[in-house]
Amino acid sequence: MVLVLHSGSGNKNALKGLIAAEYSGVQVELVKNFEMGVSNKTPEFLKMNPLGKIPVLETPDGPVFESNAIARYITRLKADNPLYGSSLIDYGQIEQWIDFASTEIDPNLARWFYPRVGFYPHVPQAEEFAVASLKRALVALNTHLATNTYLVGHAVTLADIIMTCNLYMGFVQIMTKSFTSEFPHVERYFWTLVNQPYFRKVMGEVKQVESVPAVQSSRKPAQHKESSKPKEAKKEVKKEPAKPKVVEAAEEEEEAPKPKAKNPLDLLPPSKMILDEWKRLYSNTKTNFREVAIKGFWDMYDPEGYSLWFCDYKYNDENTVSFVTMNKVGGFLQRMDLARKYAFGKMLVIGSEPPFKVKGLWLFRGKEVPKFVIDECYDMELYEWTKVDISDEAQKERVNAMIEDQEPFEGEALLDAKCFK
Numbered sequence: 439m440v441l442v443l444h445s446g447s448g449n450k451n452a453l454k455g456l457i458a459a460e461y462s463g464v465q466v467e468l469v470k471n472f473e474m475g476v477s478n479k480t481p482e483f484l485k486m487n488p489l490g491k492i493p494v495l496e497t498p499d500g501p502v503f504e505s506n507a508i509a510r511y512i513t514r515l516k517a518d519n520p521l522y523g524s525s526l527i528d529y530g531q532i533e534q535w536i537d538f539a540s541t542e543i544d545p546n547l548a549r550w551f552y553p554r555v556g557f558y559p560h561v562p563q564a565e566e567f568a569v570a571s572l573k574r575a576l577v578a579l580n581t582h583l584a585t586n587t588y589l590v591g592h593a594v595t596l597a598d599i600i601m602t603c604n605l606y607m608g609f610v611q612i613m614t615k616s617f618t619s620e621f622p623h624v625e626r627y628f629w630t631l632v633n634q635p636y637f638r639k640v641m642g643e644v645k646q647v648e649s650v651p652a653v654q655s656s657r658k659p660a661q662h663k664e665s666s667k668p669k670e671a672k673k674e675v676k677k678e679p680a681k682p683k684v685v686e687a688a689e690e691e692e693e694a695p696k697p698k699a700k701n702p703l704d705l706l707p708p709s710k711m712i713l714d715e716w717k718r719l720y721s722n723t724k725t726n727f728r729e730v731a732i733k734g735f736w737d738m739y740d741p742e743g744y745s746l747w748f749c750d751y752k753y754n755d756e757n758t759v760s761f762v763t764m765n766k767v768g769g770f771l772q773r774m775d776l777a778r779k780y781a782f783g784k785m786l787v788i789g790s791e792p793p794f795k796v797k798g799l800w801l802f803r804g805k806e807v808p809k810f811v812i813d814e815c816y817d818m819e820l821y822e823w824t825k826v827d828i829s830d831e832a833q834k835e836r837v838n839a840m841i842e843d844q845e846p847f848e849g850e851a852l853l854d855a856k857c858f859k
C-alpha cells in the first residue's frame with residue numbers, strides 16, 4: 439500500500455512524515471504535480487484540510503493533516519516501532535521533545551525568519567524577543583545534548599526526526615554558523631542526524647545558510663520557499679542518492695546546472711605517493727606492522743605532494759561520556775567522506791576515564807589542510823591543527839604511534855581508535 443502525501447517536495451513539515459516512513463518501512467509518495475496555492479485550495483483539498491494547509495496524508499481510512507500527527511500515524515503503522523522507544527518513559531520523553539521542538543524551536547524560528555522575508559511585518563522588538571526565546575530553547579537543548587547523542591535513548595526516535603526537521607528550517611534559512619556555534623552540541627547533533635542515511639535520502643545534502651536574510655524593503659512577500667528547500671529530493675533519490683538542492687531564501691529561479699569544477703587538489707603536480715596504495719598497505723598488514731606498514735609509509739611518503747597534520751580536540755573537557763565522545767569522532771569521519779580521495783586519518787580517543795582526549799593524525803594531499811575540507815566539514819574548527827615537522831624524530835615517532843594505535847599512547851590507555859581510509 440502506498441500512502442499519498444499532499445505537499446510540494448522539500449517542505450520541512452512534509453519531511454517529517456517522509457523520514458519517519460523511511461525508518462518504518464512504510465511507502466509514502468508525494469502527490470504528483472502539486473502546486474502551492476492552487477492544489478491546496480481546491481474544494482477536494484479543503485475537504486481533507488479545511489485550512490488548506492499542507493501537508494495532508496491520504497490514508498485508506500481518511501485524511502490526516504498536521505505534520506506531527508502525520509509522522510505519528512506513519513510511525514504507528516509499524517508495530518512496536520523503535521521510533522517510539524521501548525518503554526512508557528521513552529514514549530513520554532519522545533512526546534516531550536516533539537512538543538518542545540514544535541512550541542519552543544519552530545515558532546521562534548518562524549517569528550524570526552518570516553518577517554525578514556516579507557511574510558509578516560518586521561517589528562524589531564518582536565524579532566529580538568523571538569531570537570531571545572529561540573536561544574533560551576537552544577541553550578536547554580544544547581545542555582541535554584552535551585551528554586546524549588540522541589534526544590531519547592541510544593537510537594533515532596520520532597523526536598529526533600521532528601526536532602531535526604524543525605532545526606533544518608533554521609539551519610538552511612536563518613541560523614548562520616556564527617549563531618549556531620554558541621550551541622556546539624546542537625550543531626553536532628544536527629549534522630549527525632541530517633547525515634544519517636534515511637535523512638540524507640529524503641533531505642539531500644544540507645548546507646547552512648551563510649548570512650541572515652536582510653529585511654525585505656518591499657512589502658510584497660518573498661516567494662514562499664518551496665524553492666529554498668531540497669527540491670525533488672525524494673524524486674532524485676530514485677535516480678541518484680542525495681542530490682541536494684538547498685537554495686537561498688529569496689532565490690526563486692533554478693540556476694542552470696554548472697559544469698562541476700575540478701577539485702584544485704586534482705590540479706597539483708603528480709605525486710610519487712599513491713594514496714590508495716598506502717591505504718591498501720595499511721589495511722592488508724596484519725603482522726609486523728612497524729616493519730611492514732610503517733616502514734612502507736615512510737618509503738612512500740612524498741612531502742612535496744602530501745602533508746601530515748596532528749589535530750587536537752579543543753574542548754576535551756566536554757568529553758565526559760565515552761559513547762558520546764566516540765560517536766562524535768564517528769560523525770566527524772562520516773563528514774570527512776568528501777575528502778576520501780585526498781586524505782587518510784587516524785583518530786584516537788584517549789584515556790580510561792573521563793574527560794577523554796581526542797587526538798588525531800591526518801595525511802592530506804597538498805601542503806596545507808585542503809580549503810574545501812575546512813569549508814565543508816564543520817568539525818575542522820573544533821580541532822587545533824599542527825603541521826607535522828618530519829625532520830623532528832619525536833614527531834615522526836608520534837605519527838608512527840598514531841598510525842599503529844600504539845598503547846599506551848602518551849602514557850594513557852586508548853578508549854577507541856578509528857581510521858579514515
Ligand SMILES: N[C@@H](CCC(=O)N[C@@H](CS)C(=O)NCC(=O)O)C(=O)O
Pocket residue numbers: 449451478489490491492493503504505506
Ligand atoms: N501546523 C501545521 C502547519 C502547516 C503549514 O503552516 N503549512 C504551510 C506550508 S509550510 C501552508 O500550507 N501554508 C499555506 C496557507 O497558509 O494557506 C503542520 O505542522 O502541518
